[in-house]
Amino acid sequence: MRRSTLALQVGMLARRSVVRTFRQPAMIVPALLFPLMLLAINSSGLDSATSLPGFPTDSYFQFALAIAFVQGALFSANSAGTNVSADVETGFLNRLSLTPLRRVALLLGQLAGILALGLIQALTFLGVGVVFGAGIEAGLPGALVIVAMSLLISLGFGCIGAFVALRTGSGEAVQGIFPLLFAALFLSSMALPRNLIENSWFQTIADWNPVSYMLEGIRSLVITGWDGEALALGFACAGGVALLALAATTSALRTRMART
Amino acid sequence: MSRGGFTSVALAVGRRNVHNYFTNPAMIIPGLLFPLFFFTAFAGGLSRVDSVPGFDYAAGYTAFVYGFVLLQASAFGGIFTGFSIARDFESGFSRRLMLAAPRRSGIIAGYWIAAVTRALFNMLMITVVALVAGLEIAGGPVDLIGLYTLALLVNAGALLFGSGIAMRLRTMQAGPAMQVPVFLILFLAPVWVPYDLLAGWVHAAATVNPTTLALEASRGFIAGDPTKVLPAFAVALVLAAVSILWARGGLRSAERAA
Numbered sequence: 001m002r003r004s005t006l007a008l009q010v011g012m013l014a015r016r017s018v019v020r021t022f023r024q025p026a027m028i029v030p031a032l033l034f035p036l037m038l039l040a041i042n043s044s045g046l047d048s049a050t051s052l053p054g055f056p057t058d059s060y061f062q063f064a065l066a067i068a069f070v071q072g073a074l075f076s077a078n079s080a081g082t083n084v085s086a087d088v089e090t091g092f093l094n095r096l097s098l099t100p101l102r103r104v105a106l107l108l109g110q111l112a113g114i115l116a117l118g119l120i121q122a123l124t125f126l127g128v129g130v131v132f133g134a135g136i137e138a139g140l141p142g143a144l145v146i147v148a149m150s151l152l153i154s155l156g157f158g159c160i161g162a163f164v165a166l167r168t169g170s171g172e173a174v175q176g177i178f179p180l181l182f183a184a185l186f187l188s189s190m191a192l193p194r195n196l197i198e199n200s201w202f203q204t205i206a207d208w209n210p211v212s213y214m215l216e217g218i219r220s221l222v223i224t225g226w227d228g229e230a231l232a233l234g235f236a237c238a239g240g241v242a243l244l245a246l247a248a249t250t251s252a253l254r255t256r257m258a259r260t
Numbered sequence: 261m262s263r264g265g266f267t268s269v270a271l272a273v274g275r276r277n278v279h280n281y282f283t284n285p286a287m288i289i290p291g292l293l294f295p296l297f298f299f300t301a302f303a304g305g306l307s308r309v310d311s312v313p314g315f316d317y318a319a320g321y322t323a324f325v326y327g328f329v330l331l332q333a334s335a336f337g338g339i340f341t342g343f344s345i346a347r348d349f350e351s352g353f354s355r356r357l358m359l360a361a362p363r364r365s366g367i368i369a370g371y372w373i374a375a376v377t378r379a380l381f382n383m384l385m386i387t388v389v390a391l392v393a394g395l396e397i398a399g400g401p402v403d404l405i406g407l408y409t410l411a412l413l414v415n416a417g418a419l420l421f422g423s424g425i426a427m428r429l430r431t432m433q434a435g436p437a438m439q440v441p442v443f444l445i446l447f448l449a450p451v452w453v454p455y456d457l458l459a460g461w462v463h464a465a466a467t468v469n470p471t472t473l474a475l476e477a478s479r480g481f482i483a484g485d486p487t488k489v490l491p492a493f494a495v496a497l498v499l500a501a502v503s504i505l506w507a508r509g510g511l512r513s514a515e516r517a518a
Contacts, residue, residue: 041447044462048312048453179293186301192308202304 009101013109020083021113027082031075031117032124035068039128042067042191052196057223062134065125066218067190069146070211072121073153074181080114081161081174088169088256097257107246107253110162111155118154122147134222142221145231152238153214157181159245166252188212210237265362266369273357273370277344278377291340292382295333296389299325303393306452314457319398319483326390327479328451331471333386334411335418335442337379341371342422342438349430349514358518368423368507375419376412383411398484406489407481410474413496418442420503427510430517449475470495 021027043061050058057063087093096106126143130136136143160181165174188211189197197203206212217234220227281287303325310321317324348354354367361367387395399407422438429437448465449472450458458466466472473492480487 037444041462042452044460045447045450045452045458046306046309047459048314048457049306049309051312052308179289179297183297186297187305189305191302191305196308197305198308199304206305 006102006105009105010108010112013105014112017083017110017113018116021079021117027075027079028117028120031072031079031121034075035071035121035125036128038071039064039068039125046191049192052192054193054196056193059134061132062129062222063219065129065134065222066215067185068125068128069122069150069218070153070190070214071185072125073118073150073157074178074185075121076114076118076154076158077161077181078174078178079117079161080110080158081165081177082171083113084110084162084165085169085171085174088165089171093256103250103253103257106257107250111158114154114158115151118151118158119147121154122150125150129222136222137225138221142226146218146221149214149217149234149238152235152242156238156242156245159242159249163245163249163252166249166256169256184209184211189215210241213237266366269361269363269366270369270373273367274373274377277341277371277374280344281374281378287340287344288381291336291378292333292385295329295336295382295386298332299329299386299390299393302452303390309453312453312457315454317454317479317483318485319396319479322390322393322395323397323482324479325452326386326395327482328446328449328475329386329390330383330407330411331414331474331478332446333382334379334415335446337382338375338415338418338420339422339438339442341375341378341419342426343432343435344374345371345423345426346430346432346434346438349426350432354430354514355518358515364511364515365508368420368511371423372416372419375415379412379415383408397482399481400484403481403484403486406486407478410478410481410492410496413493413500414474417496417499417503420500420507424503424506424510427507427514430514445469445471451475470499 039061043059043064046064047060049055050060050063055063093106126136126146136146138145160177161174164177165171168174187202187205188209189206190211194203194206194212194216197206213230213233214237216230217238220230220234224230303322306325307321309315310317310324345354348357357367358364397404421442425434425438428434448462449469450466455463455466455472455476473488473495477486477488477492480489
């Protein structure tokens with residue numbers, strides 16, 4: 001009985017979250033358009049970088065495809081954070097706190113919207129990649145793993161956005177973290193493989209930056225095939241960020257609901 | 261009297277916007293942060309690209325990226341001032357300003373003062389970071405005057421383009437309509453590698469993109485080897501002149517609505 005109540009609560013909030021996400025083209029369009037724009041510009045602009053000795057492929061488009069998945073996931077933080085902060089600002093969470101709704105249902109429900117957006121992004125980027133000739137070396141199973149990793153990354157970044165929104169209750173604060181997440185993408189092995197980065201300070205940052213390993217996990221499936229180490233590191237980093245962010249969001253939600 | 265009206269309006273609008281800019285970090289950060297990201301990420305992460313066969317820019321990759329980021333920071337100074345114009349319309353300030361100003365063209369001149377101040381500040385910060393990161397400018401004083409004059413022309417073009425949109429639409433929702441075209445025209449140029457190394461459709465776009473000339477001229481100034489200076493300044497002046505007409509049209513549209 002309790003389990004079915006929880007499922008019902010999660011289902012209703014998930015439906016609301018998904019419908020709300022899809023009713024806002026301003027959230028979906030940039031989340032698809034900007035990663036594709038960057039992919040199109042960089043893949044032509046930097047194609048000559050493939051002639052560097054040791055570059056793993058002769059197509060920069062194939063190399064850059066992974067960036068679209070991670071950049072798209074960054075938009076999840078914005079999307080989730082904006083939706084949660086709107087719930088705080090409009091008093092929706094205040095009203096919910098007067099009902100017997102369980103916190104876990106609220107959290108899972110909110111995350112459904114992020115995952116729905118993440119799924120659309122992943123399928124779109126995969127489709128664009130295949131149509132424009134970036135074959136997935138690991139085949140169809142590899143494509144499924146890419147989608148799974150992409151969803152995990154979206155979940156992690158989405159939880160970061162939700163955490164900031166719950167802690168601050170401000171949409172502006174959520175917008176403020178976007179440049180920081182963007183910096184995390186730019187200070188990674190986004191543009192070149194880590195072993196080809198010349199500046200040692202940049203290489204050190206890229207080595208410590210979990211986004212590098214997320215990119216390399218997806219990239220390995222596109223370029224190399226099945227690379228256990230790259231996949232393990234990619235999933236560990238994406239999962240670690242998601243787990244930490246989820247724990248922080250749960251704690252912030254507890255505080256927010258207690259305050260209200 | 262008439263000239264005095266123009267000057268006093270321009271100075272008042274300029275002073276207000278410069279004050280708002282320097283007292284509000286939320287206005288400083290976006291226009292500065294993105295060029296800094298690009299500089300750090302690409303001068304740091306992509307420096308190996310200068311060993312690609314055919315990469316013939318002698319001043320090095322940091323200087324190569326600096327040439328682009330300088331123009332980007334300058335253009336953003338103009339576009340983000342366009343955002344301020346839209347915000348002033350949305351808040352109702354511009355309606356009152358239009359009623360009070362004896363010469364309304366002074367309003368655009370005032371925003372231009374603010375845009376130039378923003379661009380100079382952005383360029384100063386980018387230059388300091390670039391010098392710390394190892395930028396070496398081989399050009400002499402005349403080259404530097406050419407470089408920064410060109411950047412300010414780009415700034416004026418971006419501001420006038422943005423103000424034309426802001427004054428026609430009079431809402432902050434016009435932000436993407438100002439930012440996206442400027443973003444695209446900047447990036448569909450030889451941003452990360454020289455023109456000859458571009459491939460595919462970006463090569464075709466860069467061929468007809470006027471930013472390519474400005475970018476090559478600015479890199480020539482930095483390297484102390486002026487390149488395509490006259491065509492770059494001619495195109496920049498023509499674009500600025502067309503943008504003046506566009507901005508005047510926007511002002512007329514705002515006057516009709518006021």
